[in-house]
Amino acid sequence: MSKEITARSEDYSKWYNDLVLKGGLADYSAVRGCMVIKPYGFALWEAMRDVLDRKFKETGHQNAYFPLFIPKSFLSKEADHIEGFAKECAVVTHYRLKNDPNGGGVVVDPEAKLEEELIVRPTSETIIWNTYKDWIQSYRDLPLLINQWANVVRWEMRTRLFLRTAEFLWQEGHTAHATADEAIAETRQMLEVYADFAENYMAVPVVKGVKSPSERFAGAVDTYCIEALMQDGKALQAGTSHFLGQNFAKAFDVQFSNKENKLDYVWATSWGVSTRLIGGLIMVHSDDQGLVLPPKIAPIQVVIVPIYKGADQKAGLDEKVMEIVKTLRSAGISVKYDDNDNNRPGWKFAEYEMKGVPVRIAVGARDLENQVVEVARRDTKEKMTLPLEGLAGNIQNLLDQIQQNLYDKAKQYRDSHITRVDTWEEFEKVLDEKGGFVSAHWDGTAETEEQIKDRTKATIRCIPLNNPQEEGKCILTGKPSKERVLFARAY
RNA sequence: CGGGGCGUAGCGUAGCCCGGUAUCGCGCCACAUUUGGGAUGUGGAGGCCGCAGGUUCGAAUCCUGCCGCCCCGACCA
Numbered sequence: 001m002s003k004e005i006t007a008r009s010e011d012y013s014k015w016y017n018d019l020v021l022k023g024g025l026a027d028y029s030a031v032r033g034c035m036v037i038k039p040y041g042f043a044l045w046e047a048m049r050d051v052l053d054r055k056f057k058e059t060g061h062q063n064a065y066f067p068l069f070i071p072k073s074f075l076s077k078e079a080d081h082i083e084g085f086a087k088e089c090a091v092v093t094h095y096r097l098k099n100d101p102n103g104g105g106v107v108v109d110p111e112a113k114l115e116e117e118l119i120v121r122p123t124s125e126t127i128i129w130n131t132y133k134d135w136i137q138s139y140r141d142l143p144l145l146i147n148q149w150a151n152v153v154r155w156e157m158r159t160r161l162f163l164r165t166a167e168f169l170w171q172e173g174h175t176a177h178a179t180a181d182e183a184i185a186e187t188r189q190m191l192e193v194y195a196d197f198a199e200n201y202m203a204v205p206v207v208k209g210v211k212s213p214s215e216r217f218a219g220a221v222d223t224y225c226i227e228a229l230m231q232d233g234k235a236l237q238a239g240t241s242h243f244l245g246q247n248f249a250k251a252f253d254v255q256f257s258n259k260e261n262k263l264d265y266v267w268a269t270s271w272g273v274s275t276r277l278i279g280g281l282i283m284v285h286s287d288d289q290g291l292v293l294p295p296k297i298a299p300i301q302v303v304i305v306p307i308y309k310g311a312d313q314k315a316g317l318d319e320k321v322m323e324i325v326k327t328l329r330s331a332g333i334s335v336k337y338d339d340n341d342n343n344r345p346g347w348k349f350a351e352y353e354m355k356g357v358p359v360r361i362a363v364g365a366r367d368l369e370n371q372v373v374e375v376a377r378r379d380t381k382e383k384m385t386l387p388l389e390g391l392a393g394n395i396q397n398l399l400d401q402i403q404q405n406l407y408d409k410a411k412q413y414r415d416s417h418i419t420r421v422d423t424w425e426e427f428e429k430v431l432d433e434k435g436g437f438v439s440a441h442w443d444g445t446a447e448t449e450e451q452i453k454d455r456t457k458a459t460i461r462c463i464p465l466n467n468p469q470e471e472g473k474c475i476l477t478g479k480p481s482k483e484r485v486l487f488a489r490a491y
Numbered sequence: 492c493g494g495g496g497c498g499u500a501g502c503g504u505a506g507c508c509c510g511g512u513a514u515c516g517c518g519c520c521a522c523a524u525u526u527g528g529g530a531u532g533u534g535g536a537g538g539c540c541g542c543a544g545g546u547u548c549g550a551a552u553c554c555u556g557c558c559g560c561c562c563c564g565a566c567c568a
Contacts, residue, residue: 030559154567239568305527343526344526
């Protein structure tokens with residue numbers, strides 16, 4: 001009715017925006033490229049954050065917080081790093097405003113110019129490594145395992161809600177190790193944490209892999225990533241974990257004494273996921289009726305809608321429903337009882353479907369007489385009648401089934417959209433007509449990668465981990481290749 | 492930064508060519524009837540028509556300048 005959603009087939013971008021805006025996740029803000037994350041969207045982020053934060057702590061990390069501002073000079077210490085971020089940095093040049101002498105509000109006070117300009121962090125490697133220099137003297141100080149939850153700013157030319165905003169929320173882990181092997185193990189461990197989170201909580205299947213040199217994080221030796229596939233056939237980088245080698249240690253002179261009392265530079269990693277995950281989550285599961293959220297991170301797992309005639313009947317219903325709510329909550333299920341009298345049941349049904357609540361329970365007088373409730377699942381739209389007896393257990397099973405079903409569906413789509421291709425014609429055809437990942441041979445050069453990108457807009461998403469070795473010929477140049485890599489058009 | 496679109500009530504819009512203080516729907520407020528898939532009726536409130544100039548007796552409408560947002564591309568998580 002009032003909240004029509006554009007069909008995916010009609011306009012995929014519009015569909016996505018409709019879900020975010022009408023699903024109550026976020027709004028555009030007064031600042032270009034920046035969004036307001038609304039309570040429901042933020043609850044989703046909190047749910048993700050809680051799971052990840054627990055996993056980080058289980059793997060030995062501690063949270064800390066570093067400044068939003070970074071002295072300009074820090075950023076230029078690592079050559080590749082500044083190269084990668086220079087074009088999208090917001091810069092603070094003054095620290096004071098004053099009344100406009102010509103009237104009309106306030107102006108920047110030219111007297112208040114900063115001696116050294118400050119960069120609003122696009123990422124925190126530099127400020128953190130400048131700090132680690134003071135924290136690390138000996139191998140006994142290692143490993144140093146720190147994470148921070150923060151906002152960062154990257155002045156993007158073109159932004160999209162959640163997927164690419166000028167300011168976004170994320171976590172960034174920054175660790176220091178005594179050996180390269182240990183740092184690499186950390187990098188890969190965190191990649192596994194991300195993959196586990198994506199698959200088992202967000203129900204988003206991912207490909208784990210390594211980036212090609214040109215797609216690497218600025219300043220990294222190796223960038224590992226998890227890549228997900230959206231319903232429109234485009235890939236989304238959902239998380240990255242970098243082995244930084246000794247690049248930042250050297251740039252910031254972070255040395256430690258090893259057991260032999262010799263000085264050496266420490267080995268570093270960094271890894272992060274952002275609110276972009278929310279965008280990916282939306283695009284993997286949702287449909288033309290609205291959001292579809294996996295139970296394990298849905299802010300509301302079960303909504304209960306009462307159906308009644310008159311206040312008397314409702315009072316009776318309230319009493320019984322509160323019992324149900326209590327039972328479900330004690331089983332660890334998050335429940336909302338929507339007894340708001342301003343909206344009628346049909347309106348609520350549509351509303352919670354749009355918001356992607358996994359399970360809806362409708363209860364009326366008739367049901368109570370029969371000791372049952374009507375249960376509807378969001379993923380399949382299936383409705384069933386369940387007895388009050390043993391309801392919590394049945395709902396828990398249903399939530400598990402929904403979680404599994406979402407994953408299975410997404411995985412089936414993903415798997416059927418990894419296409420092996422051996423000729424250039426096929427390569428272009430699959431990208432244009434089918435989409436998804438294309439598994440093809442590549443001669444390993446940046447030039448070829450670049451040419452392929454220019455001609456097809458597809459990039460190498462990753463070289464999958466444990467990639468089978470196989471003789472073949474580069475899709476573009478015909479030069480010899482030892483393995484296939486995954487190409488796709490990406491967000 | 493290029494191409495396209497758009498700024499009128501909280502939201503979505505009509506009116507603009509052809510100048511006369513603004514239409515409709517949703518939402519909001521009140522009351523009543525309603526409540527198993529987005530209720531109905533009656534009454535009501537709400538507008539610097541993006542901003543600034545100009546033309547005119549008179550501008551949402553014509554002219555000039557500016558600002559903002561969205562979409563598509565180049566760049567990026």
